[in-house]
Amino acid sequence: MIVVMKPKAPRTQVDAVIARFEEFGVAVHLSEGAERTIVGAVGDLRRMEPDDLQAMAGVERVIRVLHPFKLASLDFHPRPTVVRAGRATFGGGDVTVVAGPCAVEKADTYLAAAEAVKAAGAHMLRGGAFKPRTSPYAFQGLGRAGLAILEEARKKTGLPFVTEVLSIEDIESVAASADMLQIGARNAQNFPLLRAAGRSGRPVMLKRGMSQTIEEWLMAADYILSEGNPDVVLCERGIRTFETMTRNTFDVGAIALVRELCHLPVIADPSHASGRAGLVPALAVAAVAAGADGLMIEVHTCPERALCDGAQSLTPQGFEAAMGYIREVSRARVYGRGVVGVAGG
Secondary structure (H helix, E strand, O other): OEEEEOOOOOHHHHHHHHHHHHOOOOEEEEEEOOOOEEEEEEOOOOOOOHHHHHOOOOEEEEEOOOOOOOOOEOOOOOOOOOEEEOOEEEOOOOEEEEEEOOEOOOHHHHHHHHHHHHHHOOOEEEOEOOOOOOOOOOOOOOOHHHHHHHHHHHHHHOOOEEEEOOOHHHHHHHHHHOOEEEEOHHHOOOHHHHHHHHOOOOOEEEEOOOOOOHHHHHHHHHHHHOOOOOOEEEEEOOEOOOOOOOOOEOOHHHHHHHHHHEOOOEEEOHHHHHOOHHHHHHHHHHHHHOOOOEEEEEEOOOHHHOOOOHHHOEOHHHHHHHHHHHHHHHHHOEOOOOEOOEOOO
8 A cells, every 4th residue: 555645744744644554564665756755665564545545645646555565566666766776877777788698607708708798888897606406417607706807807998797595595695795686587586585685785787687676577576666775676587488499488578568567677688688699689679668777688798608508699790780789779769768878889
């Protein structure tokens, strides 16, 4: 349930509404704007009548949230959220590009890739220090040594980095190093991990699970938001279907739909969506045209020697060319929030 306060309603009236909600033992969340304050309550409110709240001083209107995801809903937070991770910004109009190898393999190869993507216009680095792999015999990442390499790359390039966290036990050390935590597709409904990430104090990138509905994806975001962390970025990375010629099926419609339902920034990962480097530029352009706030693209200096996902990784030259296409489309698009362009482009 959401209570929209009247313009300039004093804090005493807001506190009275909060106290009324707390009588029912529900969680209360505030969204404070320049003109209005919105009070949202999440929990069992079947015994509460909206008319009781409507009669309270300072209340403009009361809304029942029909979607099962409450905190991610535009009903609760009507203005688009802007998430900042270091120097990178997600939302607010620009297309933010995150790029780098799938995994951190060696210092020299990762640093070379980091310098290359910065030169081509990337705004944030990506790279897995801890890698969830289907096979227990595949490369699992360098762990904390990988974090040290990511920190060195940030120091040399000035770009912040996002990296995946796999377990609750690793959150503290990863959060102490990374500018943003990534929850991968395999952990998209690992609810204890989602809650722990919400308490980490870091922005969180939440990838869509490979078999997750849009509703389930947004409800997963609510797990993070409910821990008091407003800085969540959604990432569409394709879903598993009957199709076998691509790694996943890229759900470009999900990007447009999420923007209608949710206030959180949404980006796309065309690398995992396709599994084929040759398709990445086309899918990236499609995502931008659909309204994506950013892109996450895998880039490796020598994809044929990559220890992880080389087939879907662009070369630095391929990434530079793709950035040109992305800029052209982003300058031309008009989607809801106005004409936008690639940040820094």
